[in-house]
Amino acid sequence: MKIGKQLPAVSAINPQERREALLRDAPAPLRAGTPVDTPHTETAPSKNTSFSLQLNQQLSSMQSADSYLGDLQTRLSQLKLNLSRQISSPQPNGEESIRQTVQQVGELLKERSKRSGNSLDANLKLRLTEPVRSRFSLQGLESLEKIRQSGRETLLFSGGRQLAEPVAVVLDDEMTDEQILRRFNGSLGQAGIRAELDQNGELKFSAREGDWQKLKDQLAVQGEGKLFDKGRYVRVQSEDEQLLSFPEELQLDSFRELRRLLDSVVAGLDKVTSLREQLSNRQQEIREFLARQAHADEKQWAMDFSRSVFNLMQRSPSSYAAVTQTVVAQATISRFAVVSLLS
Structure with a gap:
């Protein structure tokens, strides 16, 4: 498992040396x-x-x-x-x-x-920079190819008390993968559900874990007789992704x-x-x-860093406009922003 490392600055040196030091010395903000x-x-x-x-x-x-x-x-x-x-x-x-x-x-x-x-x-998977999300598949919507072959159809999704009103996903003939994903995200995004493709090209959905636990047992869909039945809502069967799961009946x-x-x-x-x-x-x-x-010492850090910036500029041709832009930018940028950019 990979844990991203965005490393903040520690010491005050010139920008190039500072960037190298960041990778060695500091942990990421999570x-x-x-x-x-x-x-x-x-x-x-x-x-x-x-x-x-x-x-x-x-x-x-x-x-x-x-x-x-x-x-x-x-x-x-x-x-x-x-x-x-x-x-x-x-x-x-x-x-x-x-x-x-x-x-x-x-x-x-x-x-x-x-x-x-x-x-x-x-x-x-460690999720320290964003809320934990549940990833799941919805029965009948696992394959993009199946969705494409079904052609034009409007799907109405209902979420009981979790959705103020039904949301519609309008599918057309001969849609590309990107168009299908945009249609689902544009509509189901109102319910906090995001559509994406997994490594095998299968259609998966994700939502904030807490929200999905409330919505999953109430999510229903109505179609036009192709992907889903016409005229009535059908409860959508979902399957959550998880690293470890055991069957209810073990055949030991x-x-x-x-x-x-x-x-x-x-x-x-x-x-x-x-x-x-x-x-x-x-x-x-x-x-x-x-x-x-x-x-x-924050003040000393700021002085040393600004001095290194101007020393670097003096070693290369510059214009008054460039210096002015640099001064204005430096005057309004915080240390935290500098740390984030350099890391």
Whole structure:
């Protein structure tokens, strides 16, 4: 799993050297959570407190995610052990032990949103810069080719109390993939639903997780007899994407089913382990950055940086207009904006 790293500036040097230093020294601004303790200094009022607060909030969110993933890792490790034992040497009470562990993992997965501080989605991807979204497919709308072949049709979507009024998606003949996506996004966007294509070219939808949980059981559609029935609303069946899921009825007397379940658990465990390692490294980067920032002087930083900018300009031909634009731009730009641009 990849966690994007947008790294802020720490020291004051010329723009080129500063950019190189950013990549080495500073962690990325991510998403808000609960602040944790950070070093307090006498020069705190002159610091960019909002920037440090943001990093502390990110740190808190990552700590919540790591705590949840630690518990999940423990449960998955136990399930992996039980499955391996049952495959290699079946035990009389082996199946019951597996069922209990699967139930425990399932209960833990249901607590993901609350336990992780809303920072992990159902695929266990870290979402610190945006609200967690659910990704799902809608039965009857999985294939763009099927939608294209059905031709002209108007689909009316109803969401009960979650939608003030039905929204219409108007489909025409011989539409391109991009046109189909625009039609769905233009209409379903009113309900907070976004249409997109997955890696296999299949049509998927996404919505904020909290909103989707309220809407999914009320979403219905009415068509014109092609994709969906005419004259009446039909409840739309959806299937949420998630990294780990278990069938309601486990066929544990089948070696193939045990093997399939074990492969799924191993894949999930590998992803959890990898993510925890990345979270650990990232938290350490943030702590080190905040420690370095504890004694930083904002005024001195601004003076040094502005001096390096003008020194760079003096080494190359320039005009009065260019200097004027630079002065005006620098006078109105904040440090946080500079940090974000350079990272």
